Amino acid sequence: MNIKGLWSVIFFLISFLGNVCGIVSAEMTETETAMNETVAVVVSDRENPLELSIVPGAETYVIPESIVFDLALTNISRNALMVRDLDEKSTTCNINGQSWGQKNSSGDLIVVLNPGQTIRRKFKVSGKNKPGPFKVSCSYGMGLNGIRPSAEYIINIVR
Numbered sequence: 001m002n003i004k005g006l007w008s009v010i011f012f013l014i015s016f017l018g019n020v021c022g023i024v025s026a027e028m029t030e031t032e033t034a035m036n037e038t039v040a041v042v043v044s045d046r047e048n049p050l051e052l053s054i055v056p057g058a059e060t061y062v063i064p065e066s067i068v069f070d071l072a073l074t075n076i077s078r079n080a081l082m083v084r085d086l087d088e089k090s091t092t093c094n095i096n097g098q099s100w101g102q103k104n105s106s107g108d109l110i111v112v113l114n115p116g117q118t119i120r121r122k123f124k125v126s127g128k129n130k131p132g133p134f135k136v137s138c139s140y141g142m143g144l145n146g147i148r149p150s151a152e153y154i155i156n157i158v159r
Helices: 003-021
Strands: 026-032 038-044 050-056 060-062 067-075 081-084 091-095 098-100 109-113 118-125 132-140 150-158
Touching (some): 067 081, 067 150, 091 118
Parallel strands (some): 060 150
Antiparallel strands (some): 026 038, 091 132
8 A cells, every 4th residue: 555545544534533523623635745745634624623602591680580591512614523412411511600411421422513503402590599690601521632612601690
């Protein structure tokens, strides 16, 4: 097998495993070396192909109104990715000091996200009994090079 064939096999394996795990989005480019032989190079699509965001139902809530927000995971890469659903096994949230979800555990591989596609999970939590900020921060268990998609949002509670 020549060097070009070997690089093609390596690229295929990296691309396949990355898409199955949902952590690598790559493309292959060819560059010329000084000896005029073609070598395949793996180029990362983005630092992290997934974006996590918190979408509140409202900017402010009145005491003791329930607080509603969506957690959204979006594929910002150019490739379809297999990801875990947004559940307590794949996502960790701190909702105003209360933990939800489990760290370092894996959910089920059940969702294929096409480029630009988003999956959502709706949260409804009891409101506060005093005015002030209501902080929500979440982290998704799948990432690239140890960097996990995360989001933070502060909702205002008024009388």
